[in-house]
Amino acid sequence: MTPHPAAPVGGAAFDPNHLSDRGLHQPTALGLRAAPNPLLGRAADLGAIEDLVRSSRVTTVLGPGGTGKTRVANALGTRLAPEMPVVLVELASVRSDPEDAEAARVEVEAAISAVLGVGETARDTGVLRPRRTSDARDRLRDALSARAILLILDNCEHLVDAVAEVVADLIGTCDRLTVLTTSRSPLEITAETVYPLPPLAIDDAGSPATELFAARARAVRPSIRLDGPTVARLCRTLDGLPLAIELAAARARTLSVEEIETRLADRFTLLRSGDRSSPARHRTLHAVIEWSWNLLDEPQRIALRRLCRFPSGFTSAAAELVASADGVDDVAAAVEGLVTQSLLTVLEDETGTRYRMLETVREFGEEQLTAAGEQAVVMTRMARWAREFGVSTMETYIEADQAAGMLAMITESDNLIAVLRWACDTGDPDTVYQVFPVLGVAWMVRGAHMDLISWAARLLAIPPGPPGPKPTGDLQMASHVLLAGHLMYIQDDGMRSVARIRTRARRLLRSGVELNALSQFFGAILCARPTIGAVGRVLIAGSRSADRRVRCQALFLRANIRENAGDYPGSMRDALRGIEYLTDTDIWGGAMAAQHLGQLHAQAGEYSTAARHYRKAAENLLLLRAYDESVELRSYLAQALIGSGDLSAARRELELAAGYLDPGQGPDDPVLRPNPRRAAIHGGWAELALAEGDVDTGLRRARSVLPLMQWHSPESVTPGPGALPAACFAFGAHVLHGRTGEVPDLATEIIAEVQQRLSQFQDLPQLGVAACVMGSYLLQRDPESEPGLALFAAAPRVRARQDVVSVLWARHRDLHESRVGADRIDAAVAAANQLSRHATAVRLLALFDELAT
Numbered sequence: 001m002t003p004h005p006a007a008p009v010g011g012a013a014f015d016p017n018h019l020s021d022r023g024l025h026q027p028t029a030l031g032l033r034a035a036p037n038p039l040l041g042r043a044a045d046l047g048a049i050e051d052l053v054r055s056s057r058v059t060t061v062l063g064p065g066g067t068g069k070t071r072v073a074n075a076l077g078t079r080l081a082p083e084m085p086v087v088l089v090e091l092a093s094v095r096s097d098p099e100d101a102e103a104a105r106v107e108v109e110a111a112i113s114a115v116l117g118v119g120e121t122a123r124d125t126g127v128l129r130p131r132r133t134s135d136a137r138d139r140l141r142d143a144l145s146a147r148a149i150l151l152i153l154d155n156c157e158h159l160v161d162a163v164a165e166v167v168a169d170l171i172g173t174c175d176r177l178t179v180l181t182t183s184r185s186p187l188e189i190t191a192e193t194v195y196p197l198p199p200l201a202i203d204d205a206g207s208p209a210t211e212l213f214a215a216r217a218r219a220v221r222p223s224i225r226l227d228g229p230t231v232a233r234l235c236r237t238l239d240g241l242p243l244a245i246e247l248a249a250a251r252a253r254t255l256s257v258e259e260i261e262t263r264l265a266d267r268f269t270l271l272r273s274g275d276r277s278s279p280a281r282h283r284t285l286h287a288v289i290e291w292s293w294n295l296l297d298e299p300q301r302i303a304l305r306r307l308c309r310f311p312s313g314f315t316s317a318a319a320e321l322v323a324s325a326d327g328v329d330d331v332a333a334a335v336e337g338l339v340t341q342s343l344l345t346v347l348e349d350e351t352g353t354r355y356r357m358l359e360t361v362r363e364f365g366e367e368q369l370t371a372a373g374e375q376a377v378v379m380t381r382m383a384r385w386a387r388e389f390g391v392s393t394m395e396t397y398i399e400a401d402q403a404a405g406m407l408a409m410i411t412e413s414d415n416l417i418a419v420l421r422w423a424c425d426t427g428d429p430d431t432v433y434q435v436f437p438v439l440g441v442a443w444m445v446r447g448a449h450m451d452l453i454s455w456a457a458r459l460l461a462i463p464p465g466p467p468g469p470k471p472t473g474d475l476q477m478a479s480h481v482l483l484a485g486h487l488m489y490i491q492d493d494g495m496r497s498v499a500r501i502r503t504r505a506r507r508l509l510r511s512g513v514e515l516n517a518l519s520q521f522f523g524a525i526l527c528a529r530p531t532i533g534a535v536g537r538v539l540i541a542g543s544r545s546a547d548r549r550v551r552c553q554a555l556f557l558r559a560n561i562r563e564n565a566g567d568y569p570g571s572m573r574d575a576l577r578g579i580e581y582l583t584d585t586d587i588w589g590g591a592m593a594a595q596h597l598g599q600l601h602a603q604a605g606e607y608s609t610a611a612r613h614y615r616k617a618a619e620n621l622l623l624l625r626a627y628d629e630s631v632e633l634r635s636y637l638a639q640a641l642i643g644s645g646d647l648s649a650a651r652r653e654l655e656l657a658a659g660y661l662d663p664g665q666g667p668d669d670p671v672l673r674p675n676p677r678r679a680a681i682h683g684g685w686a687e688l689a690l691a692e693g694d695v696d697t698g699l700r701r702a703r704s705v706l707p708l709m710q711w712h713s714p715e716s717v718t719p720g721p722g723a724l725p726a727a728c729f730a731f732g733a734h735v736l737h738g739r740t741g742e743v744p745d746l747a748t749e750i751i752a753e754v755q756q757r758l759s760q761f762q763d764l765p766q767l768g769v770a771a772c773v774m775g776s777y778l779l780q781r782d783p784e785s786e787p788g789l790a791l792f793a794a795a796p797r798v799r800a801r802q803d804v805v806s807v808l809w810a811r812h813r814d815l816h817e818s819r820v821g822a823d824r825i826d827a828a829v830a831a832a833n834q835l836s837r838h839a840t841a842v843r844l845l846a847l848f849d850e851l852a853t
Contacts, residue, residue, distance in 0.1 A: 029081040031088035031115045031152075032074055036345075039075050040215065041200045041208020042068065046076055049195050053080070053150065053180055056193040057171050060156075061182045063197040066243035069182035072197060073152050076180065085149045089115045092155035093311030093414055096162070104162035109140050110451070112151070112166075114413075117446065117627050118143045136450050142673040145174040147662050157184035164189050173673075199240025204228050209235040212242060216249035217257070224252050234261040243358070247292055250341060289364045292341050301368070302327045303334035304343060304357075306378050308365025312414035313347065313356035321385040322378060351411050379422050383431040386419040390438040391471060394478075397441065402587040406624045409442040424458040429465040430472070437478035444482065445588055447629045453486050460497055464504060467513045477519040480505040484526055502527055517547035521554065532561070543574075552581035552589065559596060566764035566799035566837050572600055591620035595633060602636065602803035603765055607643030610803070614640055628677065631661045635680035636803070642687050643805050650691075654684045667701065676722055679708035683729060687805055695737050702730040702806075703743065712749050724753050724766055725801060732773040733806035735780055736815060747777055754848045762841055768800025769807050771844050774851070776812040783819040791847055792816075793828030797840045 049072065052059045061069045070090075077086040089112050096104035118139050144151065151170070156163040164187040167179050171191050181187065186194050200209035210231045217224050234257060238244040251260050293301060303323040307314060314322075320331045328334055335355060338344040343361050347354045357365065369375055389412060397405030409416075416435055423431035436459060443452040459479065467473035484501045509515070509523045521542050528534045539561075542554025555578035562571035575596050582589050598613035614637035621630040634657035641650035658667070658681050667685035682705045690698030707713065709723040727750055734740045740747070754770050772795035778788025795809055802808055813825060832840060 029077060029086040029088075030117075031090065032077045032081065032086065033088075035071070035075065035078075037215070039068075039071055040212045042072055042075065045072060045195075045197060046079065049076055049180075050079065052193050052195055053178055056191070057177075058167055058179045058181070058187065058189065058191040058193065060186050060192055060194050061180065061197050062186060062194050063184065066241040067197050067199060068242040069197055070154050071242070073154055073180060073182050077150065077152050080150055085147070086152065087112075087115055087149065088152040088154060090154045091159060091163070094159060096159065101161060101165075104159055105165050106136075108153075108159055108162045108166045109137060112153075113140050113143070114448075116140070116143050117625075118448075138673055139675075141170065141173045142675045142678075144170055144177050145673060147669075148176045149178070151177060151179050153179065153181045155183070156181050156187070160185050160187060163187060167191075200235070200242060200245070202232050202235045202240050204232045207232070207235075209240045209245060213245050213249045216246050217252035220250060220253040224257070226257060230257050230261060237261065247289065250292075251295070253340070286364065289343075289361060292343060293364070293368070296337065296341060296343075299328045299330070299334045300337040300341070303331060304338055304361070305365045305368040305372060306374065306381075307335075307355075308357060308362045308369060309378055309382055309418065310357070310415050311362075311418055312412065313354040314415070315352065315354055318385050318389075318415075319355065321388070322381045349411070350407055354411075379419070379426075382415075382419050383423060383428060383435075386416055387431055387434040389416070390434045390475065393438055394441070394471075394475065400585060402585060403623050406442060406445060409438055410446075410625065413439060413442060420455070424455075424462060427462060429462050430468065432459060432462050433464050433476045433479045434472060437475045437482060440479065440482040445624055445629075446626045449486055452482065456483055456487060456497060459483060460500060464508070466511070467508070470514050471516070473508065473511075473513040473515050474519045477505065477508055477515060477523050480508070481522045481526055517545060517550045518553065521545065521547075521550045525557070536561075543577075548581045552578050555581070556589075556593065556596070563596070563600065563765070564763050566768070568600055568604060568799055572597075575600070587620045587623050591617045591624075594620065595636075598636065598640070599803070602640050602643070603799065603801045605643070605802040605808065607640045611637055611640040611644060611646075627660055631657045631677045632680045634660075635677075635684045638684040639687060639804055642684070642691050643803075647688060647691055650684070650688055654681060654688065657681050657684075668697070674708055674710040674713070676709060679705045679722075679726060682708060683726060683804070686730075686733065690733060690737075691805065695739075699733060699737065699739055699742065702733045705730055706746075712745075712753075724750070724757060725769060727753070728769045728773045728801075729804045729806055731777070732769075732804075732812070735773060735776050736806060736811060738780070740777060740780070747774065750774060751848055751851050754845070755852060759845055764798040764837060764841055765801045767841055767844055768795045768798040770848075771795040771798070772800045772807055772809055772812060774848075776815065779816045779820055783816065787847055787851060789820065789824070789828050790832075791844065793825065794832040794835075794840050794844055796829065797832045797835065798837055798844065 049059065049061060053076070061072060063069055074088065077088050080086055091108065091111055094107050094111050096107040098104070113136060118136075153163060153167070160183060163181065163183075167181070167187060168189045168191070170177055171179065186192060200212060201207045202209040204210075205228065210228065213231050213235055214226050217226065234248065235245055238248060248260055255263075293304070296304065303319070306323040306328075307319055309322075310318065316332065316335065319335055323334065324331045335344065339346055339355070344355045344357055347356055369378060389408075393405050393408050393412075396408070416439055419431065420435045420439065422428075423435065436455065439455075440452050443449065460483075464476050464479075467476055480501050484498045484505075487497050487501070488495070505523050506527045509520070509527065515523070521538075524538045524542075525535065528538050536558075539554045539558045542550050543558065545551050545554065555574045559571045559574035559578065562568075562574060575593060579593050582593060594613045594617035598610045598617060600610075601607075601613065602610035614633055618630045618633040618637060621627075621633060634653050638650040638653040638657070641647070641653060654667070661677055661681065667682065682701055686698050686701035686705065688698075689695075689701060705726050709726045711723050711727055727746060731740070731743060731746050731750060734743050734746075750770055751774070754767065758767050758770075771791040775788045775790070775792025775795065778785040779792060782788065792812070800807070800809060805811070817825065835843065
């Protein structure tokens with residue numbers, strides 16, 4: 001651990017490789033809080049810490065609780081945000097089993113990922129299911145690599161070992177990452193430089209400490225008389241700790257400075273002579289808070305201890321549910337008293353007014369809660385709040401305002417997770433199955449699918465109880481559908497778990513409990529035999545339902561199935577019929593519908609129409625704050641614009657998408673780890689360069705897509721389903737430009753992937769694009785190749801994907817027409833068209849098997 005130098009050496013400023021246009025919506029900072037008032041007395045500290053941040057990979061601002069570490073970190077982040085991306089992650093509310101080191105590390109990584117908005121899966125337009133990508137740890141490393149970024153981790157002391165492991169790992173794998181932490185104890189890793197944040201300087205004639213006390217005291221009583229020496233003595237009694245000074249100054253509303261000083265001196269006598277090895281928070285701040293506690297009336301004390309379990313703050317409605325009765329008749333008055341005593345802060349955000357408790361105060365409240373023996377009572381009330389919130393928020397999301405519903409879910413997510421964890425630990429199925437679907441919907445929409453999956457084992461261990469009044473049965477069914485859908489398509493060994501969930505869903509359907517039509521429909525889908533025929537019959541019935549939402553969902557599900565089967569006209573008909581049943585408030589449904597239409601038009605080579613739909617989908621996702629999900633949609637939009645010839649607009653969209661995902665990351669900057677969303681952007685950059693005539697750059701970028709998709713990587717047993725189309729796009733570009741020698745193994749790998757993936761799950765457009773590029777490759781090598789001609793000619797019959805210019809069948813036909821012969825190609829196409837799509841798919845798979853031998 002490097003000691004803090006007396007005179008810190010400054011380093012060169014970060015110089016990110018900025019893109020030409022990062023877009024109007026691109027955030028420059030995440031997690032920073034606006035300063036509620038001027039930061040006094042820290043100018044020198046800010047300068048010194050800034051120098052360390054510029055010269056050291058890891059800097060820890062060290063000090064006891066109340067020294068203002070959080071304020072300083074926020075101020076520094078705000079100062080540096082104009083020149084580099086800054087991400088601040090508050091760890092104070094993160095909790096983990098102290099005996100489980102791995103669990104603690106996962107919690108820290110999850111907190112960082114949550115602020116970054118890192119989703120774990122990426123949507124593949126060629127299949128129904130989301131594809132599995134790197135695990136959450138790799139996704140975090142990927143998000144923080146290959147660009148200059150300042151990561152601020154605030155309040156690390158209670159997780160210091162886990163934070164040390166995480167920071168050491170990230171610094172070792174993300175070579176442009178800089179980390180600033182605030183903690184009461186150092187991380188003790190070799191990359192760390194420590195800056196002990198000193199108390200505020202104190203002087204009778206004027207100093208930062210006395211100025212802070214004076215400013216805060218005059219804020220609550222402008223007429224107060226302030227004697228300089230007395231204020232200085234009081235600040236010395238408080239050890240110059242900013243939080244202690246602020247809490248003491250709040251007493252100036254009713255006390256003179258002399259009275260404040262006297263009462264503090266009496267209160268601290270025992271603590272001064274006590275054990276100096278006890279935590280600083282207990283030796284100093286605990287006394288200040290305890291003194292503030294003693295000034296509260298009994299209802300205010302009860303309210304404080306009951307409200308301390310909300311890690312992300314609370315609304316007045318939540319306070320009423322949790323703090324009322326048994327000693328608190330007027331919760332609003334009690335909360336107002338806590339605000340007056342500076343034990344609660346008031347925040348205004350898009351959801352309205354919220355109250356937040358300082359972490360130090362929360363810890364003190366936890367002590368009082370334990371002493372009163374009210375933990376179970378408070379958590380029972382919080383569970384009731386969470387259940388009621390879940391019911392009302394889901395109603396808002398489904399029936400009224402999806403954007404408002406999603407914002408509410410995001411705002412309360414930490415509180416809901418705390419309740420869900422308690423409900424799982426105590427075996428409270430009613431709470432589990434009413435809170436989980438709220439979180440699950442938020443995770444699904446924002447692409448955080450692994451967050452959802454991480455709760456599967458705990459929910460499977462808690463059988464649902466008999467549903468209560470409506471809509472508890474609907475929430476229970478939503479839990480089953482969310483879990484089964486993710487376990488089925490993401491988790492490799494999830495089918496046995498899915499079978500258990502299907503049993504629970506079937507029991508719910510047969511229980512006689514009142515379920516809405518949509519729950520009954522999804523329950524029928526979940527419980528149907530897993531065959532096209534059985535599922536198809538449920539979809540037919542759903543498409544004729546009297547319920548608008550059921551008709552809509554049935555039609556969109558069938559549209560996806562038909563698209564996979566190469567039935568573009570049928571898929572288009574179902575999608576357009578489904579759109580008729582969407583409402584203006586269904587932002588998510590509108591996004592999915594627009595994406596599907598964009599996909600159909602793009603795969604048919606109708607690029608201008610596809611671009612319009614893709615743009616609508618991306619805009620809708622932004623309304624729901626699904627930033628990560630919108631990135632891929634913008635890359636598809638860019639591909640469509642390239643196909644339509646609007647290259648300048650395509651460039652703007654790629655730059656905007658890259659700005660959301662990787663601020664400062666250029667198209668030719670190195671990439672260190674797989675990332676399917678970045679792969680989609682690189683694919684767009686490749687096609688753009690090719691369209692502009694820069695073949696060398698275009699092909700180099702096309703090749704860079706393959707490792708981003710973990711294409712035949714030793715780290716991945718099998719690539720995700722989106723990898724095959726990406727490989728075909730890259731291979732098609734090399735075939736068109738006669739440069740297949742630069743990808744010598746790609747043909748063999750594509751053949752192997754078709755055999756492994758498409759023999760088990762027939763996605764005809766994917767099979768078609770593989771047939772197109774492989775047939776074109778074989779004809780390029782030998783114009784007389786019969787397998788090559790058969791593959792190439794059959795590709796249009798199974799609706800080969802045409803959404804990327806490099807795999808346009810017509811372009812490849814033009815390449816071979818003179819050497820192979822137009823009549824010969826036309827005859828082969830006519831022969832292929834005599835077969836059904838299914839028979840053609842069987843024939844194509846047989847041809848790939850022959851090529852593999």
